[in-house]
Amino acid sequence: MAATPLLELRGIGKSFGPVQVLRDVGLSVWPGEVTALVGDNGAGKSTLVKCISGIHTPDAGTVLFDGREVSIGSPRDAAGLGIEVLYQDLALCDNLDIVQNMFLGREIRWGGVLDEATMEEMAGETLRNLSIRTVASLRQPVSRLSGGQRQTVAIAKAVLWKSRVVILDEPTAALGVAQTAQVLEVVRRLADSGLGVVLISHNMNDVFAVSDRIAALYLGRTAAQVKVTDVSHAQVVELITSGTSGRSGAPS
Amino acid sequence: MSRPTVGGHLRDYWAGLRGGDLGTLPAVLGLLVLILIFGSARGETFLSALNFANLFNQSAQIVFIAMGLVFVLLLGEIDLSAGFGSGVCGAVMAILLTDHGLPWTVAIPAAMCTGVVIGIVLGLLVAKLGIPSFVVTLAAFLGFQGVLLTLLGGGRNVAINDEFVTSLNNGTLSVRASWLLAVAGVAGFALVRLLRWRGRVARGLVAEPIGLVLARIVGLAALVLPATWVLTLERAVNTQITSLKGTPIVVPVIVTFLVIGTFVLNRTTFGRHVHAVGGNVEAARRAGIAVDRIRVAVFAIASFMASIGGILVVSRQSSVDPNTGGSNILLYSVGAAVIGGTSLFGGKGKIIHAVIGGAVIIVIENGMTLLGLNSGVKFIFTGLVLLAAASVDALARRRAAASGG
Ligand SMILES: Nc1ncnc2c1ncn2[C@@H]1O[C@H](COP(=O)(O)OP(=O)(O)OP(=O)(O)O)[C@@H](O)[C@H]1O
Ligand SMILES: [Mg+2]
Numbered sequence: 001m002a003a004t005p006l007l008e009l010r011g012i013g014k015s016f017g018p019v020q021v022l023r024d025v026g027l028s029v030w031p032g033e034v035t036a037l038v039g040d041n042g043a044g045k046s047t048l049v050k051c052i053s054g055i056h057t058p059d060a061g062t063v064l065f066d067g068r069e070v071s072i073g074s075p076r077d078a079a080g081l082g083i084e085v086l087y088q089d090l091a092l093c094d095n096l097d098i099v100q101n102m103f104l105g106r107e108i109r110w111g112g113v114l115d116e117a118t119m120e121e122m123a124g125e126t127l128r129n130l131s132i133r134t135v136a137s138l139r140q141p142v143s144r145l146s147g148g149q150r151q152t153v154a155i156a157k158a159v160l161w162k163s164r165v166v167i168l169d170e171p172t173a174a175l176g177v178a179q180t181a182q183v184l185e186v187v188r189r190l191a192d193s194g195l196g197v198v199l200i201s202h203n204m205n206d207v208f209a210v211s212d213r214i215a216a217l218y219l220g221r222t223a224a225q226v227k228v229t230d231v232s233h234a235q236v237v238e239l240i241t242s243g244t245s246g247r248s249g250a251p252s
Numbered sequence: 253m254s255r256p257t258v259g260g261h262l263r264d265y266w267a268g269l270r271g272g273d274l275g276t277l278p279a280v281l282g283l284l285v286l287i288l289i290f291g292s293a294r295g296e297t298f299l300s301a302l303n304f305a306n307l308f309n310q311s312a313q314i315v316f317i318a319m320g321l322v323f324v325l326l327l328g329e330i331d332l333s334a335g336f337g338s339g340v341c342g343a344v345m346a347i348l349l350t351d352h353g354l355p356w357t358v359a360i361p362a363a364m365c366t367g368v369v370i371g372i373v374l375g376l377l378v379a380k381l382g383i384p385s386f387v388v389t390l391a392a393f394l395g396f397q398g399v400l401l402t403l404l405g406g407g408r409n410v411a412i413n414d415e416f417v418t419s420l421n422n423g424t425l426s427v428r429a430s431w432l433l434a435v436a437g438v439a440g441f442a443l444v445r446l447l448r449w450r451g452r453v454a455r456g457l458v459a460e461p462i463g464l465v466l467a468r469i470v471g472l473a474a475l476v477l478p479a480t481w482v483l484t485l486e487r488a489v490n491t492q493i494t495s496l497k498g499t500p501i502v503v504p505v506i507v508t509f510l511v512i513g514t515f516v517l518n519r520t521t522f523g524r525h526v527h528a529v530g531g532n533v534e535a536a537r538r539a540g541i542a543v544d545r546i547r548v549a550v551f552a553i554a555s556f557m558a559s560i561g562g563i564l565v566v567s568r569q570s571s572v573d574p575n576t577g578g579s580n581i582l583l584y585s586v587g588a589a590v591i592g593g594t595s596l597f598g599g600k601g602k603i604i605h606a607v608i609g610g611a612v613i614i615v616i617e618n619g620m621t622l623l624g625l626n627s628g629v630k631f632i633f634t635g636l637v638l639l640a641a642a643s644v645d646a647l648a649r650r651r652a653a654a655s656g657g
Binding site: 075076079089091092093094095096100101104105106107109112113114117120121137138139143 | 451452455457458519520521524525527528530531532534535536538539540541599600652
């Protein structure tokens, strides 16, 4: 394991007007690991992600990337660092095909003209490296894909762009059993290839299936960040619902 | 991924159709049916070479406005001012030619620039102020009607006699040039398709089966060569006075813009981003696409294309009057794009739709006139056809939503 986390948040605070949504939140994301971010509805998970991705600017705290302090003022800054966020709505263009979606905004051109062949080759290779074999054709519009396939396309996009930290906000929320397993497999492979992965999920089975660490938010505070091997289902549920747990409770 | 076969492709196409992706199919079938109906009812006139050539000249304005509208419709926006916009641009050209005695080399670019400026203003109002395009262009529709009336000093009819301008939408190519154009067109298409096919095969990518590539090429040839043959027949009413044969000059003009527009939409980053913004604005924004700039650009393109439509209609009439680009021109143009297969909901559209849909509209207009039906019947029928096309669009969308994940 690397000596420093890939991404580290310290003392992050964020208010919307009088409402303080996040206070003194800490989070460490290690390369090669899946860090699950859990917490009840409204705990502030999505808000925290938006602070990392440059959609919101935190009022307080520091963000370290590769051990260096950085300021992320816009999604562009985040992308520049190699932080990719997959929101639940995914934001794929239904009318474009898989290759076109994966390269959207970063098209490869050859003399001013789109280089479709090269883009298709790169997209195909990325999907193969992630062992994604469930899509029949790279040239079908994503509107024809299943929810799980759409997720894998979005994940593959992050890999294609050499992201170093990938954050997934509830990627399996709308999926059935088989598709959830499929997506989790890809999430695991993503971490195994050396990326830092943050997985937001309400599903404890998913969390325990793929994560290395669990960070729990409770009412906008970090309740705990623990190794998955050190806690039980019940303890995590307790962290989520009350902010403390018998053994590993570390209220901040 | 299995090896592609013609059968497999047909199955994919069928799956696409069932999924609601009808493309140009309804319009092409409709066009065939209409031609059969009018051809059997009024064969001697409707199917004459003279009438066939006439269809191109008659449709030029609508087709050009519709080609521009495809860009706007791809974003899910609308430009209701394109009809009178084309009239204003045509008037600018006519006034510069006559009142100011300027050559066409000045008047035509001036008309085109007018179009671009109009489009940029409309686009900025939509993109920066956030006014719905329906409202902005409805206001512009009224405004341009007034501008046209003012430019023409009340109800003046400005006649032009510039030879070049008049020839644009009245003249014909020589028989030799007509054949050269047809052969070069088919050969060019074949070359592009075959090179693309070879390139993909060479790189080990999934390519269309060669049989399908050849079928497309043969299909185009089977369309273009007989059409050229008909257009090169003598079609002067009184051959003692004049001779009239050859492809109308407006045909290569339309084809040129068809090719450029298709290239821009399919092969450039800009075109890809237009599709993306039309498909999912949020996704486009997150991908770093300057959404506002795309919005302004499509309105500029639409008004530019409308300006060419205006130039061509003034050329055809050899004059401009306060109703040039008025009455149902705009509605016919929107209808052409939608009938051709462009979606009103954004994200789906091709330049060829404007041409095929424009052909449907003009064939109805022309055929029903030859049948001696009055305008009332024509409007009702055209309205029903447009309604049918819009229903196909809406149903396709529902099917796609139902089948997609
Ligand atoms: N832009 C905003 N303005 C005001 N309040 C906001 C804003 N965004 C989020 N909030 C509030 O912040 C709190 C945390 O919201 P957030 O979406 O981060 O929760 P979450 O942990 O992602 O919940 P869920 O599991 O339901 O997705 C909520 O109470 C929400 O109402
Ligand atoms: Mg959330």
